[in-house]
Amino acid sequence: MTAPTTVAHTLVARDLRVDTVTGQPVLNGVSYEIAPGEVLALVGESGSGKTTAGLAALGHFRRGLVHSGGDVSVQPGGAAPVSVLAAGERERRSLRGSTVAYIPQDPAASLNPALRIGRQICEVLETHGYGASAAERSARVVEVLAEVGLPADESYRRRYPHELSGGQQQRVGIAMAFACRPSVVVLDEPTTGLDVTTQTLVLRTVATLTAEHDTAALYITHDLAVVATIAHRVAVLRRGEVVECGSTEEVLRAPSHAYTLELVTAVPHLDGTGAAAPSASGAHVVESVSDGRHAAERHDVASGSGSASASNGDRERPPALSVSDLSVSYGDHRVLHDVALEVRAGECLMLLGESGSGKTTLSQCVAGLGRPHAGTVSVSGSPLAASTQRRTAEQLRAVQYVFQSPYSSLNPRKTIAQSVELPLRTLTDLDAAARRERVTETLERVRLDPALADRLPDELSGGQRQRAAIARGLVTTPDVLLCDEVTSALDVSVQATIVDLLCELRRELGMAMLFVTHNIALARHVADRIAVLRGGEVVESGTVDEVLDSPSHEYTRELLANTPRM
Amino acid sequence: MTATTTRPTLLRRALALPQAKIGLALTTVVVAVALLGPWVGPWLTGHDTTGFAGKPFQSGGIAGTDGLGRDVLTRFLAGGLTLLIYAVLATALGLVLGAALGMVAGYSGGRLDSLIMRGSDVLLSFPQLVFALLAIAMIGPEGWLLVLVIGITHAPRVARVARQSTVAVKDADFIRAARMYALPRRRILLREVLPNITGPLMVELGLRLTYSIGYVASLSFLGLGIQPPTADWGLMINENRIALVVEPWGVLLPVLAIAVLTVGTNLITDSLASAAARSSDATTSHTAKEASA
Numbered sequence: 001m002t003a004p005t006t007v008a009h010t011l012v013a014r015d016l017r018v019d020t021v022t023g024q025p026v027l028n029g030v031s032y033e034i035a036p037g038e039v040l041a042l043v044g045e046s047g048s049g050k051t052t053a054g055l056a057a058l059g060h061f062r063r064g065l066v067h068s069g070g071d072v073s074v075q076p077g078g079a080a081p082v083s084v085l086a087a088g089e090r091e092r093r094s095l096r097g098s099t100v101a102y103i104p105q106d107p108a109a110s111l112n113p114a115l116r117i118g119r120q121i122c123e124v125l126e127t128h129g130y131g132a133s134a135a136e137r138s139a140r141v142v143e144v145l146a147e148v149g150l151p152a153d154e155s156y157r158r159r160y161p162h163e164l165s166g167g168q169q170q171r172v173g174i175a176m177a178f179a180c181r182p183s184v185v186v187l188d189e190p191t192t193g194l195d196v197t198t199q200t201l202v203l204r205t206v207a208t209l210t211a212e213h214d215t216a217a218l219y220i221t222h223d224l225a226v227v228a229t230i231a232h233r234v235a236v237l238r239r240g241e242v243v244e245c246g247s248t249e250e251v252l253r254a255p256s257h258a259y260t261l262e263l264v265t266a267v268p269h270l271d272g273t274g275a276a277a278p279s280a281s282g283a284h285v286v287e288s289v290s291d292g293r294h295a296a297e298r299h300d301v302a303s304g305s306g307s308a309s310a311s312n313g314d315r316e317r318p319p320a321l322s323v324s325d326l327s328v329s330y331g332d333h334r335v336l337h338d339v340a341l342e343v344r345a346g347e348c349l350m351l352l353g354e355s356g357s358g359k360t361t362l363s364q365c366v367a368g369l370g371r372p373h374a375g376t377v378s379v380s381g382s383p384l385a386a387s388t389q390r391r392t393a394e395q396l397r398a399v400q401y402v403f404q405s406p407y408s409s410l411n412p413r414k415t416i417a418q419s420v421e422l423p424l425r426t427l428t429d430l431d432a433a434a435r436r437e438r439v440t441e442t443l444e445r446v447r448l449d450p451a452l453a454d455r456l457p458d459e460l461s462g463g464q465r466q467r468a469a470i471a472r473g474l475v476t477t478p479d480v481l482l483c484d485e486v487t488s489a490l491d492v493s494v495q496a497t498i499v500d501l502l503c504e505l506r507r508e509l510g511m512a513m514l515f516v517t518h519n520i521a522l523a524r525h526v527a528d529r530i531a532v533l534r535g536g537e538v539v540e541s542g543t544v545d546e547v548l549d550s551p552s553h554e555y556t557r558e559l560l561a562n563t564p565r566m
Numbered sequence: 567m568t569a570t571t572t573r574p575t576l577l578r579r580a581l582a583l584p585q586a587k588i589g590l591a592l593t594t595v596v597v598a599v600a601l602l603g604p605w606v607g608p609w610l611t612g613h614d615t616t617g618f619a620g621k622p623f624q625s626g627g628i629a630g631t632d633g634l635g636r637d638v639l640t641r642f643l644a645g646g647l648t649l650l651i652y653a654v655l656a657t658a659l660g661l662v663l664g665a666a667l668g669m670v671a672g673y674s675g676g677r678l679d680s681l682i683m684r685g686s687d688v689l690l691s692f693p694q695l696v697f698a699l700l701a702i703a704m705i706g707p708e709g710w711l712l713v714l715v716i717g718i719t720h721a722p723r724v725a726r727v728a729r730q731s732t733v734a735v736k737d738a739d740f741i742r743a744a745r746m747y748a749l750p751r752r753r754i755l756l757r758e759v760l761p762n763i764t765g766p767l768m769v770e771l772g773l774r775l776t777y778s779i780g781y782v783a784s785l786s787f788l789g790l791g792i793q794p795p796t797a798d799w800g801l802m803i804n805e806n807r808i809a810l811v812v813e814p815w816g817v818l819l820p821v822l823a824i825a826v827l828t829v830g831t832n833l834i835t836d837s838l839a840s841a842a843a844r845s846s847d848a849t850t851s852h853t854a855k856e857a858s859a
């Protein structure tokens with residue numbers, strides 16, 4: 001995409017400086033300008049100040065932050081520029097919504113659950129005195145709903161937010177923002193919580209609307225792949241400073257700043273470049289082989305039917321993890337339906353699914369944290385009880401789980417060493433000194449400085465915490481490691497190092513890994529095989545190459561098509 | 567987050583607040599009086615607590631004597647210890663019992679939860695003092711009974727707080743991780759849950775202590791707590807009530823002490839509560855940051 005060639009800018013920020021009340025700089029002289037119809041992406045990792053810089057366009061600073069210099073001005077449609085920061089509170093309030101609109105990250109939290117959506121959009125119009133009569137306003141509601149691609153009939157407008165899906169909620173949010181035909185829209189990670197298919201729809205809506213109405217858009221995000229899809233220009237923010245700014249093409253193809261380069265290379269690609277080192281599948285990984293019997297009996301056994309390269313020894317050994325006929329239901333709702341999977345030692349199976357596909361339920365069943373289920377889960381041939389309470393110490397040792405968010409998986413009141421030591425205390429009879437030694441050893445293995453062992457989780461960064469959580473999983477040298485969305489709570493550059501680490505560890509330790517994720521772009525980096533889960537059923541499975549290069553199921557093709565690429 | 571300093575504990579953060587310092591000072595003064603009084607008193611005034619020392623209303627010390635001619639100051643100095651011990655024991659009992667029940671109820675959920683919480687609702691429907699009066703009227707004014715009854719009536723109130731805080735943390739991933747290793751429930755509650763709910767429990771501790779002091783003093787005043795001739799602040803207020811106009815010291819000193827003590831513990835409780843609220847603010851803001859990451 002190329003930027004529209006307009007000289008006048010709708011939104012201009014000059015040398016914006018924001019400090020915390022204690023005097024720590026958050027923004028260190030940030031400048032950006034956006035032309036009408038242009039989308040500027042503000043990219044940065046957590047703590048870079050990108051949200052602060054975006055909210056400044058609305059004249060809003062979060063609690064604990066003070067504006068200490070610079071200015072932001074808006075020039076609505078050829079009129080004289082208005083300084084957002086110099087305006088009084090009243091004036092600023094009338095600017096917000098009518099001239100500068102905001103689309104927040106979580107649509108579910110930003111819509112009033114007690115108001116029908118038609119009413120909610122109408123309220124924005126009333127507040128800003130849009131339209132002369134009620135009839136005109138409701139006509140505009142119908143119009144704007146159509147613009148964002150939602151049905152605009154009476155019954156739809158009378159729905160409550162909880163009656164809509166996440167993507168629809170976000171589009172209602174967009175409709176509210178565009179209702180008064182603003183000159184500037186600030187979008188704060190509007191697609192972060194959405195599935196790729198929905199994300200594509202939302203991004204398309206935003207792109208169309210900004211282009212049609214000559215709206216200047218400030219798109220705050222950490223996702224460079226999304227940036228490549230939607231933005232004309234990119235400003236990369238790091239520690240409150242714009243380190244690089246230019247057209248999307250320039251910045252992403254040929255980054256001039258070292259930090260941008262680091263960010264760009266950290267992004268995983270579908271073709272296996274970027275991010276982690278390629279997963280050297282040929283060298284170490286024991287290629288999977290379908291157990292003839294299983295494949296014959298069940299079409300949905302997720303094993304690489306095409307790879308016959310394994311030796312007979314592998315063929316006879318039971319798979320490290322095998323799941324068959326697994327069904328789970330909550331009341332009448334079936335979350336999992338006759339799922340079957342196999343993961344062999346040293347192999348990584350990626351379990352791919354969007355929200356609601358049942359992927360977390362599946363991994364929790366394997367871990368023994370789930371609800372009672374039908375079917376069997378067995379590790380190295382021995383079936384596991386549904387609850388950890390009824391599993392033997394050996395079985396507990398064999399299966400380990402790494403949780404999604406390292407912010408909640410470590411007890412905030414325990415030191416790293418205490419958390420990592422926990423499995424050893426309960427599953428082995430090692431004495432304190434031996435346990436300590438194992439903990440240190442494992443921390444070194446996950447490249448975490450053992451000097452951090454006596455710190456509390458609060459004092460560590462997200463990546464360090466996730467390493468500690470992985471260490472807890474590895475300390476008992478498991479046969480099967482379950483990784484549940486382990487990268488999704490982390491920054492891009494940290495994600496890459498964690499994925500790298502997991503690949504290396506799998507090779508070093510030869511364990512089986514079930515990598516649960518929604519991010520298909522990671523496939524070539526971590527996995528040997530993929531199983532695609534949808535609505536509780538495995539719809540497609542096979543080796544990474546098979547699935548990515550020639551997907552057989554419609555759903556997989558759709559997922560691949562909707563995954564943003566750089 | 568790149569913080570390298572250990573975050574100060576709740577207690578330390580609470581004590582940094584000005585009201586905590588005032589509260590602590592007030593409490594310390596009264597506690598010191600109560601603890602040291604029994605030994606310092608006779609030495610200071612030359613009287614013992616129960617002996618007769620002259621005629622009624624004759625001024626025998628700085629604070630005069632009571633209706634029976636006993637030196638008020640000596641009795642005042644001696645009368646705080648029992649009150650304090652009873653109040654602390656009752657609070658401890660209530661807190662331990664309530665926290666245990668609340669954590670079990672919150673963590674288990676389901677039928678056990680309903681059983682414990684509805685049971686405590688029944689207990690909650692009696693005003694605390696009425697319940698205590700009932701028990702004492704039936705069994706008699708015994709010290710252990712006082713502690714037991716006040717402790718038991720505290721328990722459901724503490725249990726509610728403990729249950730709510732437990733429910734808030736029980737689905738956290740670190741609890742799941744502990745369940746992964748098949749830790750027995752008792753150990754999950756003590757090692758994983760308890761350290762994460764100390765904030766609200768500390769607040770509850772301060773609050774219940776304040777109430778305990780009030781109840782022990784009230785029951786003594788009503789003649790159902792500590793029995794004469796033992797020196798006790800609550801009892802002294804009752805005994806000297808008749809001489810209030812002539813000899814206000816007899817009542818004033820114990821009233822003042824009880825008031826200062828309750829205000830002191832209350833201030834400490836307040837600061838604990840606001841420190842706990844601030845730390846949960848910090849947690850929420852962090853969660854928000856994480857979500858926007």
